[in-house]
Amino acid sequence: MIIRKLNIDEVPPMDLLLLADPSRTIVEEYLQRGECFVAESKGQxxxxxxxxxTRPETIEIVNIAVKESQHGKGFGKQLVMNAIKEAKTKGYRTIEVGTGNSSIGQLALYQKCGFRITGVDMDFFVxxxxxxxFENGIxxxxMIRLYQDL
Known part of the structure; x- marks a missing residue:
């Protein structure tokens, strides 16, 4: 797998982005202000x-997703670690991420990658x-907010 910045003339992979965030409007808005990176394997x-x-010296992973057929193969962790590396390279001092209270797997993943919970934005998704x-029957x-000092 290779991870690279999406080229300016490429269309962002909305099918994947919408797996992590069901609001096309919100996704399109942060794509305009952020940098999109894609992971490729066998040309796909x-x-x-x-x-x-988001703030001086702070950057946030606002969307991260892996094709459902590729879950459980470690690609999510590789994406998170690559995001951390990119943030360090760009000179940021803190990286943040937020996920839903029902996103049990994602909460575990972020903590395994060194993130710590900083707070809860009550009723964010409401x-x-x-x-x-609904996710995992919940x-x-x-929004559970996590951070990592770089």
Whole structure:
């Protein structure tokens, strides 16, 4: 697998981006302000992440997804670690990520990659998404915020 920045003339892989964030409007908005990276294997895009500067010296992974047929192969961890490396290379001092309270696998992954929980944005998904989101049999309501010092 190779991970590279999406070329300016390439169309972002919306099918993958929408796996991690069901709002096309929100995804399109942060794609305009952030940098999109894709993971390729055998000529096909199998993963994606978007980095977005949020505050001085701070950048956030605002979207990260792996093609469903490729889950469980370690590609998600490779994407997270690549995002951390990119953030360090760009001179950021902190990297952040947020995920839903129902995203049990993602919460474990981020912590295994060195992130620590900093807080909870109560009712984030209720306020920003018109339809209810369910994952792992749990309603996704709150945004769990995590960070890592670089």
């Amino acid at each position: 895009i199998i993963g994606v992440y978007v980095l977005l500067p 306020r920003h998404y018109p339809e209810e989101i 309603q996704c309501m709150d």
